Amino acid sequence: MAKSKKLRSVADYDRARKEASAQRNAYEARISIGCTSCSASDGRALLEAFQAEVARRGLQEKVLVRLSGCHGFCAKGPLVVFVPHRICYLKVKPSDVPEIIEETALKNNVIDRLVYRDPKTGQKCQLESQIPFYKRQLRLIMDYNKRLDPRDIGSYFAIDGYEGLIKALTRMEPEDVILEVKNSGLRGRGGAGFPTGFKWEFCRKAKGSSKFIICNADEGDPGAYMDRSVMESNPHSVLEGLIIGAYAIGADEGYVYIRNEYPIAVEHIKLAIAQAYEAGLLGKDILGTGFSFDVHVERGAGAFVCGEETALIASIEGRRGEPRQRPPFPATKGLYNKPTNINNVETLANIPLILTRGGSWYSHFGTRNSKGTKIFSLVGKVRNTGLVEVAMGSTFREIIYDIGGGIQDDRPFKAVQTGGPSGGCVPAEHLDQAIDYESLSKLGTIMGSGGMIVMDDRTCMVDVARYFMSFLRNESCGKCLTCREGTQRLWEILDDICEGRGKPGHLPLMEDLAHCVKDASLCGLGQTAGNPVLSTLRYFRDEYEEHISEKRCRAGVCKPLIEYRVVAEKCVGCLLCKKACPQDAITGELKQAHVIDGERCIKCGLCYAACKSDAVEHVKSRDLCHA
Amino acid sequence: MPRVTIDGLDLDAERGDTLLDAARHLGIEVPTLCHMEGLTPWGGCRLCIVEVGAGTRSRLVTSCTYPVEEGLKVRTNSKWVIKTRRMVIELMLGACSGSKELQDLAAKYRMEEMRFKPRHDDCILCGRCVRMCDEQMTGSAIGFLGRGQSLTINTPFDKPSAACRRCGGCMYVCPICTLRCQGPDAPTEVCGRCGSMAPTCSDVFEDYTCYMGAAGDCGTCVREEKKTAASLFCAPEPAKVTVGGK
Structure with missing residues (x-):
């Protein structure tokens, strides 16, 4: 890892950049191992195995083994990419390492079993760019991840990192930077979608002796991890965006507010800040331009509401993380009552791109009102789970079917939930809807930070609403009565419906209540807290009604409403369900139809999941039939 | 001095005043719970919500925390406000069913039932x-x-x-524990029987008060409501009241 010298001028920077890229190109082969999100599938062990193997063979001079940022294809992690051939191996295990070094690194042979095979066509894809998951994406931000080592500022220099900052500091006035960002049409990626250039302008124009800029990395939506991945994989791009933003609004101090539950992201951003100080890109008189800027890292304690900007400010000030009324907006009265600008991680990661390549270039991507790309975390019942970056205006179908590879086990698609807990569910009839801020809000959901949870027919929408409401009732700060009590009461009603205690009056009551929570709550959390209920009621009302009047759950999720039984005609007597049952409630011999004892069954659903011949089915509970 | 319009009345408000200050200056009643003179406004109970702005951009804000702005149009009694405020009261009543203050408020807003499972919390968390x-x-x-x-x-x-x-x-x-309702719980949990000594029901029913007897015994609250009393309310539509649930 290059020890960077302090850069005192632009000429110094150019030299460092050339050195870094020469150093990188000195190796015959480079092996990049996804080690951020992929550490969930043991990427670290793989890295160590590669390092040990290379050392054992004495190849340190020829082969560079390094960790890389997130490649995004989580379903197939950990990923290993070879440069210069760009061969991509998926789901690599430490036991594969000697073979990979032997065959690929030394003999340039491709190991067939480790490359991607398209499940539809059976075609093999040696290169990352051939894999359909990547082919259909537009990866402006994510593409850098695999090309750099997040722990090394040199590797960021080697891909022309910090060039946007140099350009801004040496050739542009702060007003020009703001104009460039305005021209790009970039809108906040944190959820509300406020135009970033205008936000900066308000803060620039606000009166105040000192100003602050904050990077909001308090991502807390269940199932969403875009910001985490960017922070872990390319912390310098976020830092660069933050410094450019500080220059634009005239801030001399900045904060990165990051959740403590992201240890790798915290480590990487701290390391990046330390390296940037060392390189003279932070601190006093940056590169001799006279601009000074300091950055601190503030760790959040895990409260979801601290992602709301006024609560975040309160949290940094050491007070209880609780939102307050706006106006006054943070742009005029924010952190320590000074003008403050808060941007999301992904927003800031877009800034270097806009500065280096120009706002008008950036504005070519996307729709009329939503420009650029958006990273979605595609999770749930979809084949290719992972992080997907597409141009604004892509349709749900493109993301879920073309990139995501369709629904697992080819089951029918039911809905996709976007925007995190305060978003909504979009049903199958809107699959061809182009995604941007406005279209999502018309569908009754929000862009949010970019979570996308795909659901199949085995998902009960009432249960989904109950889950999100349960999250919200625990994460509401509790200040507003409507949010605290409203989410609790909504959850109680949803729980009643799921448990078979639903009453006809529940639906209108829920609608009234959800609207009240939306209208009367203080902050963004409360104002969107009604969405999970309202959107599921809008598109899946029949399912609610079924739960209430017929006490039936068609997805078989609400356990009190169902019971399992074996269809004797379909049962092949394979014993799989019998083995899966933790209660010994299933009787039957090999090759004879099995029977479930209702008395002992706890409705865990393991038999249902285990059965290969669809012989276990769920029917309406007999207790309810008699009632 | 910023000029605001509240329920059609213009007012040159003091800079730094809140909408609640301005409304009260005009003699317009806005109910509050977490607000108290001498304490910083907090905006937690959401009872004092008013509608600001016009057309599709109008929204509900808490008047106790919202500063007066030049040209702001405010409606304290619109249908939207009343509907939402009723739900707020219903939520409050669900949490502290025995609170006299809340029971009175509910009666005043002509609520007939509380549709949630009643809890008897000692605290409404008004702060x-x-x-x-x-x-x-x-x-x-x-x-x-x-x-x-x-x-x-x-x-x-x-x-x-x-x-x-x-x-x-x-x-x-404390608005909740100082005035605990002494009367029995009504089946609907909105009783308005005014068992304690505070004569709130005299505001509602002109010639009766609860001084007349023991908790709920006077029975006045459950009889017909004086027609003239309707003008005292801000509720939009006249509703038949069966306060007391009997």
Whole structure:
């Protein structure tokens, strides 16, 4: 890892950049191992195995083994990419390492079993760019991840990192930077979608002796991890965006507010800040331009509401993380009552791109009102789970079917939930809807930070609403009565419906209540807290009604409403369900139809999941039939 | 001086005033719970919501925290406000079903039933006591603990605090525990029977008060309502009232 010298001028920077890229190109082969999100599938062990193997063979001079940022294809992690051939191996295990070094690194042979095979066509894809998951994406931000080592500022220099900052500091006035960002049409990626250039302008124009800029990395939506991945994989791009933003609004101090539950992201951003100080890109008189800027890292304690900007400010000030009324907006009265600008991680990661390549270039991507790309975390019942970056205006179908590879086990698609807990569910009839801020809000959901949870027919929408409401009732700060009590009461009603205690009056009551929570709550959390209920009621009302009047759950999720039984005609007597049952409630011999004892069954659903011949089915509970 | 229009009345308000100040200056009644003179506005109970702005951009804000702005149009009694405020009261009543203050408020807004499972919390988490302790008694002995459903007000770590001087200021400002309803729980949990001594029902029923007898015994509240009393309310549509649930 290059020890960077302090850069005192632009000429110094150019030299460092050339050195870094020469150093990188000195190796015959480079092996990049996804080690951020992929550490969930043991990427670290793989890295160590590669390092040990290379050392054992004495190849340190020829082969560079390094960790890389997130490649995004989580379903197939950990990923290993070879440069210069760009061969991509998926789901690599430490036991594969000697073979990979032997065959690929030394003999340039491709190991067939480790490359991607398209499940539809059976075609093999040696290169990352051939894999359909990547082919259909537009990866402006994510593409850098695999090309750099997040722990090394040199590797960021080697891909022309910090060039946007140099350009801004040496050739542009702060007003020009703001104009460039305005021209790009970039809108906040944190959820509300406020135009970033205008936000900066308000803060620039606000009166105040000192100003602050904050990077909001308090991502807390269940199932969403875009910001985490960017922070872990390319912390310098976020830092660069933050410094450019500080220059634009005239801030001399900045904060990165990051959740403590992201240890790798915290480590990487701290390391990046330390390296940037060392390189003279932070601190006093940056590169001799006279601009000074300091950055601190503030760790959040895990409260979801601290992602709301006024609560975040309160949290940094050491007070209880609780939102307050706006106006006054943070742009005029924010952190320590000074003008403050808060941007999301992904927003800031877009800034270097806009500065280096120009706002008008950036504005070519996307729709009329939503420009650029958006990273979605595609999770749930979809084949290719992972992080997907597409141009604004892509349709749900493109993301879920073309990139995501369709629904697992080819089951029918039911809905996709976007925007995190305060978003909504979009049903199958809107699959061809182009995604941007406005279209999502018309569908009754929000862009949010970019979570996308795909659901199949085995998902009960009432249960989904109950889950999100349960999250919200625990994460509401509790200040507003409507949010605290409203989410609790909504959850109680949803729980009643799921448990078979639903009453006809529940639906209108829920609608009234959800609207009240939306209208009367203080902050963004409360104002969107009604969405999970309202959107599921809008598109899946029949399912609610079924739960209430017929006490039936068609997805078989609400356990009190169902019971399992074996269809004797379909049962092949394979014993799989019998083995899966933790209660010994299933009787039957090999090759004879099995029977479930209702008395002992706890409705865990393991038999249902285990059965290969669809012989276990769920029917309406007999207790309810008699009632 | 910013000029605001509240319910059609123009007012040159003092800079720094809140909408609640301005409305009260005009003699317009806006109900409050967490608000208290002498304490910083907090905006937690959402009872004092008013509608600001016009057309599709109008929204509900708490008048106790919203500063007056030049040209702002405010409606304190629109249908939207009343509907939402009723739901707010219903939620409050669900949490502290026995509170006299809330029961009276519900009766005043002509609510006939409370549709949630009643709880009998001792605290509505309005935060008056926290601000009283901090701002007026300079004690800072109590504060909010936890969040969401586990939010409570207590001393740090639920331990007796040396900072507490037992002045009783917190109890003095509590809107819930100082006026606990003495009457029996009505089946619908909106009783309005005014069992305690505060003569709120005299506002509603001109010539009767609850001084007449023991809790609920007078029975006046459940009889017909005076027609003239309707003008006292801000409720949009006249509704038949069966306060007391009998």
